[in-house]
Amino acid sequence: MKSICFPISGNESQKNLDFAINIITAIKNYEVAVCLHTENKQIEELLKKHRIKYDVINIEHKIFPKENFIKNFFVSYISSPRIFSYLLDNKPNILHSFDISASLMWNSASRMSGQKIVLSQSTKWDYSYFIKSMASTADKIISPSKNYAASLPATAHSKTVVMYPFMKWENDGFDLKNELNIKDDSAMVFAISSSDKAKIISLGEKLNAIFNKKIYLIMNSKKPFELKDTDIEIAGVPSTSFPKGADAFVVYDDDLDIYADVKNAFHYKVPVFAVRNSVTLELIEDGETGFLINSTQPDPIAEKIASLWDLRGQITDIAGKDNPSSLKDYVNELEKIYGNL
Numbered sequence: 001m002k003s004i005c006f007p008i009s010g011n012e013s014q015k016n017l018d019f020a021i022n023i024i025t026a027i028k029n030y031e032v033a034v035c036l037h038t039e040n041k042q043i044e045e046l047l048k049k050h051r052i053k054y055d056v057i058n059i060e061h062k063i064f065p066k067e068n069f070i071k072n073f074f075v076s077y078i079s080s081p082r083i084f085s086y087l088l089d090n091k092p093n094i095l096h097s098f099d100i101s102a103s104l105m106w107n108s109a110s111r112m113s114g115q116k117i118v119l120s121q122s123t124k125w126d127y128s129y130f131i132k133s134m135a136s137t138a139d140k141i142i143s144p145s146k147n148y149a150a151s152l153p154a155t156a157h158s159k160t161v162v163m164y165p166f167m168k169w170e171n172d173g174f175d176l177k178n179e180l181n182i183k184d185d186s187a188m189v190f191a192i193s194s195s196d197k198a199k200i201i202s203l204g205e206k207l208n209a210i211f212n213k214k215i216y217l218i219m220n221s222k223k224p225f226e227l228k229d230t231d232i233e234i235a236g237v238p239s240t241s242f243p244k245g246a247d248a249f250v251v252y253d254d255d256l257d258i259y260a261d262v263k264n265a266f267h268y269k270v271p272v273f274a275v276r277n278s279v280t281l282e283l284i285e286d287g288e289t290g291f292l293i294n295s296t297q298p299d300p301i302a303e304k305i306a307s308l309w310d311l312r313g314q315i316t317d318i319a320g321k322d323n324p325s326s327l328k329d330y331v332n333e334l335e336k337i338y339g340n341l
Contacts, residue, residue, distance in 0.1 A: 003031040004338065005092035005115070009102040010040050011062060016122050017043065019165070020098045025050050026331040030093075030338060035086060037062070037105070057086050063101045065131045072131070076105055084109035094118060094338055100127075100135050107134060116341040118142065121160075124151040139341055142334075145256050147278050161337065166330035167263055175245030176218055179237055187214040191243030191270065193261060194219070194252035197234070199298055203250070204232040206302035218246065220261060244268040248305065248312065252296065254279045262290075266319035271312035273305050289319035 006024055008017070024032050034047055034054035047054045059082060061075040083106055087095075095110050096118040097103040103119045110117050119138040124147075127135075136156035143149035143162050152160055176182075176189055188211055194200055200217050208215045208231045220243070221236030242261055243249040249265040251258055251274035262283050265272050272290030274280040284290035293304045325333075 001029075001031050002093040002338075003033065003091075004094045004096055005033050005035055005087075005090065007035045007037070007095065007097050007102045007106050008043060009037045009062060009099055009105065010043065011064075011101045012099045013122075016098050017046070019120075019122075021046060021050060021052075022166075022168075022327055023331060023334065024052055026327050027335065028331075029335050033090065033092065037102075055086065055090075057082050059083070059105070063104045065100055065104065065127045065135075069128060069130045072104065076108060079105055080109045080112075084112055087113040087115060094341060096120070098122060100125075100131075103135055103138060104131070107137065111137075116140075118337065118341070120144075121148055121152070124148050125153075126151065129153075140337055142337070145259070145279070145282055147282050148256060163330065163333060164324060165259055166327045167260065167267075167324040168327060169267065170240045172241055174239050174241040176237065176243065177245045179239070179245070180216065180218070180235060182216060184214055187216060189216045189218060189246045191218050191220070191246035191249045191261075191265075192252070193250070193258050196252065199252065199296075200234060201232070202298040203302060204234065206298045207305070208232055210302055210306045218243070241268070243270050246270050248273055250301070250305070251275060251280055259283065263322065263324050265290075266316075266322045269316040269320050271316050272319070273301070273308070275301070288315065289322060290315055 036056045037059040063072045095115045098120045117138040118140045121143045132153045141160045204215045217234045219236045225236040227234040248271045254277040276292040286292040
């Protein structure tokens with residue numbers, strides 16, 4: 001059976017690491033192995049928990065793509081012999097990294113020993129020309145959105161495939177109103193994605209003035225919090241099912257991190273009102289699966305929400321038919337890419 005090696009540098013975010021573990025454990029038609037750059041108790045425990053075979057090759061230095069190019073080139077140069085030795089001993093057919101740092105570290109050795117290289121893009125590429133050029137020599141780049149793919153150099157576009165992140169629905173009984181113990185049936189609960197709390201407060205005031213009801217604005221935060229006032233309450237609730245249970249979902253942010261929350265909103269029939277930007281344009285069909293608003297200011301956003309409020313049922317019915325790929329679907333497509341390489 002052919003094999004895939006997944007190098008893990010230890011620089012990956014928890015989100016990227018979880019994404020990688022899900023994929024590695026779901027692959028069925030290839031032997032899989034993980035290669036850690038250094039000992040890492042937390043990652044090793046995670047790999048053991050999922051019974052994933054791994055090796056540690058003890059590379060002390062790390063590449064940081066936004067640091068000095070000469071320094072990164074030197075780190076890659078001195079690390080290559082140890083990586084090359086590992087590849088010769090284990091002979092994987094394909095190398096798949098989920099982090100640009102790991103890909104840069106393994107690039108030269110992989111080329112010398114004949115492995116095909118797959119790189120999963122996890123951020124927009126705002127790196128230097130040299131870093132982009134080196135990383136884009138991968139045989140296949142998997143981008144999580146058209147918006148992210150557009151940041152790749154033109155020379156990489158022909159070997160880039162867009163595969164939106166898979167979704168895993170959580171049947172956990174979560175509901176925002178129940179979670180916050182909201183008993184007032186007349187109150188309005190707005191889930192919101194924004195990094196600007198001042199705008200959230202201002203939006204809450206405008207919504208309260210228009211609807212003349214108690215307003216709850218709920219963020220999907222890592223840690224729970226509450227800010228209480230007579231007419232407006234702002235809270236943070238960590239949940240993978242966010243924004244389930246909200247009366248509407250308001251999106252300010254323009255980062256792909258909103259992807260899961262938007263798809264959850266579609267799935268749980270929460271109407272979406274989003275500030276128009278390159279990301280929301282890609283995820284939301286205006287007037288079909290949600291409403292796009294041509295302003296970032298609280299006044300016009302609140303007014304637009306109010307003017308469209310009675311139409312929200314129509315878009316949730318359409319949006320609810322959206323079917324993101326499952327983990328199984330995603331891995332099936334990934335294995336086709338491996339096979340073609």
